Amino acid sequence: MKNLLSQLLASAISTLQTEGVLPTDISPNIQVETARDKSHGDFASNLAMALAKPAGMKPRDLAEKIIAALPPSEAVAQVSIAGPGFINFFQDRAWLARQLQQALDDERLNVPAADPALRVVVDYSSPNLAKEMHVGHLRSTIIGDAVARVLEFLGHTVIRQNHVGDWGTQFGMLLAYLEENPATAEAELGDLENFYRQAKKRFDESPEFADRARERVVQLQAGDEECLALWRRFNDISLGHCQAVYDRLGVSLTPADVRGESAYNDQLAEVVDSLQQRGLLTESEGARCVFLDEFRTSEDKPLPVIVQKAGGGYLYATTDLAAMRYRHQVLKADRVLYFVDQRQALHFQQVFAVARKAGFVPEAMQLEHMGFGTMNGADGKPFKTRDGGTVKLIDLLDEAEQRAYQLVQEKNPELESAELRQIARAVGIGAVKYADLSKHRSSDYNFNFDQMLSFEGNTAPYLMYAYTRVASVFRRIDRDMHQLDDLAPLVLEQEAEIDLAAHLAQFGNLLQYVAREGTPHALCHYLYELAGRFSGFYENCPILAAEQPAQRDSRLRLAALTGRTLQQGLNLLGITTLERM
Numbered sequence: 001m002k003n004l005l006s007q008l009l010a011s012a013i014s015t016l017q018t019e020g021v022l023p024t025d026i027s028p029n030i031q032v033e034t035a036r037d038k039s040h041g042d043f044a045s046n047l048a049m050a051l052a053k054p055a056g057m058k059p060r061d062l063a064e065k066i067i068a069a070l071p072p073s074e075a076v077a078q079v080s081i082a083g084p085g086f087i088n089f090f091q092d093r094a095w096l097a098r099q100l101q102q103a104l105d106d107e108r109l110n111v112p113a114a115d116p117a118l119r120v121v122v123d124y125s126s127p128n129l130a131k132e133m134h135v136g137h138l139r140s141t142i143i144g145d146a147v148a149r150v151l152e153f154l155g156h157t158v159i160r161q162n163h164v165g166d167w168g169t170q171f172g173m174l175l176a177y178l179e180e181n182p183a184t185a186e187a188e189l190g191d192l193e194n195f196y197r198q199a200k201k202r203f204d205e206s207p208e209f210a211d212r213a214r215e216r217v218v219q220l221q222a223g224d225e226e227c228l229a230l231w232r233r234f235n236d237i238s239l240g241h242c243q244a245v246y247d248r249l250g251v252s253l254t255p256a257d258v259r260g261e262s263a264y265n266d267q268l269a270e271v272v273d274s275l276q277q278r279g280l281l282t283e284s285e286g287a288r289c290v291f292l293d294e295f296r297t298s299e300d301k302p303l304p305v306i307v308q309k310a311g312g313g314y315l316y317a318t319t320d321l322a323a324m325r326y327r328h329q330v331l332k333a334d335r336v337l338y339f340v341d342q343r344q345a346l347h348f349q350q351v352f353a354v355a356r357k358a359g360f361v362p363e364a365m366q367l368e369h370m371g372f373g374t375m376n377g378a379d380g381k382p383f384k385t386r387d388g389g390t391v392k393l394i395d396l397l398d399e400a401e402q403r404a405y406q407l408v409q410e411k412n413p414e415l416e417s418a419e420l421r422q423i424a425r426a427v428g429i430g431a432v433k434y435a436d437l438s439k440h441r442s443s444d445y446n447f448n449f450d451q452m453l454s455f456e457g458n459t460a461p462y463l464m465y466a467y468t469r470v471a472s473v474f475r476r477i478d479r480d481m482h483q484l485d486d487l488a489p490l491v492l493e494q495e496a497e498i499d500l501a502a503h504l505a506q507f508g509n510l511l512q513y514v515a516r517e518g519t520p521h522a523l524c525h526y527l528y529e530l531a532g533r534f535s536g537f538y539e540n541c542p543i544l545a546a547e548q549p550a551q552r553d554s555r556l557r558l559a560a561l562t563g564r565t566l567q568q569g570l571n572l573l574g575i576t577t578l579e580r581m
């Protein structure tokens with residue numbers, strides 16, 4: 001609705017410009033707000049006040065002219081002027097009700113399909129395989145997955161890319177250790193964290209072992225079959241750990257989405273060659289670098305992007321350049337989103353710039369680093385175990401489920417343990433994911449079990465519970481919230497109904513925003529607000545106890561659309577809803 005009103009206002013402004021009422025050299029920033037006091041209108045704009053000066057008119061006079069120039073719209077019932085020159089809009093309730101009915105009649109809740117539909121590569125999760133996944137990977141995995149789901153729901157073709165770190169010098173150390181004690185290593189591989197620690201210990205203690213490790217790196221890079229076989233075995237195990245975490249989290253990544261750094265090995269020399277051919281390479285202390293004018297150090301010295309080390313080895317940046325070429329040439333991406341820690345912002349600015357300069361990607365292909373902040377402990381300090389180690393993701397999820405189990409049991413002592421466990425799993429995992437998703441991704445966030453598991457506030461348990469409240473209305477009358485054809489039509493009368501309805505009608509718009517900005521917290525906020533408005537409606541407008549059958553039917557429709565929107569919204573966030581909890 002806000003978009004629509006902005007469009008109507010923009011059209012009125014351009015009419016007034018052609019008529020000579022307004023100067024042609026202004027491009028106003030049109031703002032439409034939801035009115036707090038609904039007695040003067042549902043939406044308001046201060047446009048006439050903002051433009052009064054350049055127009056050389058009194059705000060109220062200009063407001064009158066704008067209103068006269070507004071194109072007619074069936075969504076608007078009435079427009080008026082208030083106060084110093086606000087333009088107030090009353091939305092047409094019958095029209096709003098028709099919108100909601102269309103949503104009810106559609107599996108996709110009448111969310112318009114993206115036009116044009118794009119091919120979008122989403123690069124997310126992408127852990128380094130040398131170690132076990134830890135909490136640092138949680139944000140990329142969860143936020144990236146939610147955005148991928150939203151893009152897909154809108155009709156884009158999403159290509160997930162799990163750009164795992166499966167190559168590099170650490171692997172020499174791991175292979176040497178694996179080779180040295182095949183029997184014990186076998187058992188220790190079940191715990192990659194420990195395996196890594198043991199190997200590192202050997203590496204630090206024994207110069208002889210360290211030499212062997214370095215030799216393995218060279219052999220690996222030279223394509224030695226025995227080394228490659230060990231390396232493959234190690235990665236298979238490590239990827240198996242990752243997949244177990246994805247499955248447990250309900251993250252939509254599969255083994256088919258893995259395209260790690262090693263996949264680009266044989267293209268790295270070519271990448272460097274073509275940079276050379278385009279005259280972009282400079283040799284600096286034996287290393288081959290690209291210098292771009294826009295990147296300078298704080299002392300205003302040119303800042304290089306190193307693509308090949310003095311010893312001949314390639315770098316993280318070289319691989320990303322090769323990956324960009326692949327994403328253009330083979331995956332035919334229109335847009336590529338990178339869900340990676342904010343600390344890599346400079347890296348991405350640089351490699352994007354180099355790729356464009358080198359012509360690896362066309363101008364029209366969008367490259368966006370969707371950075372995010374750090375996850376800290378509840379105390380705001382870096383997230384660590386009690387003895388200062390990194391927290392393993394699996395342990396964290398175990399604890400979330402255990403805590404959820406206790407909470408749910410306290411609430412429903414009568415439930416059987418199998419059902420309790422099922423609810424606890426959904427609530428525990430949902431809480432961990434939602435806590436992360438609901439904060440703006442660019443800020444750091446503090447991981448706090450008590451907060452995320454609370455049934456009050458902007459949390460997963462609160463929203464999951466809101467859904468069960470709707471479900472229970474339909475259970476009481478033994479109806480399915482998807483089959484309402486025989487009911488009387490939707491009619492909006494009470495303020496609480498209109499409030500809820502207006503919010504429901506925004507769902508599609510909101511999803512487009514999330515897809516554009518890569519910010520699932522906006523969807524969380526939307527759902528939280530939806531649950532709040534539903535509460536207001538539920539308290540003020542009896543559904544099953546409505547005075548008239550027609551009123552009951554209409555309210556049932558409103559409740560059903562709320563339930564379905566909550567379910568769909570949570571589902572896009574990768575959170576399961578329960579019928580009761």
Ligand code: ARG
Nearest residue numbers: 123126127128163164165340
């Ligand atoms: N493996 C990297 C890390 O853990 C993240 C990779 C992100 N994706 C990319 N194309 N660089 O830091």
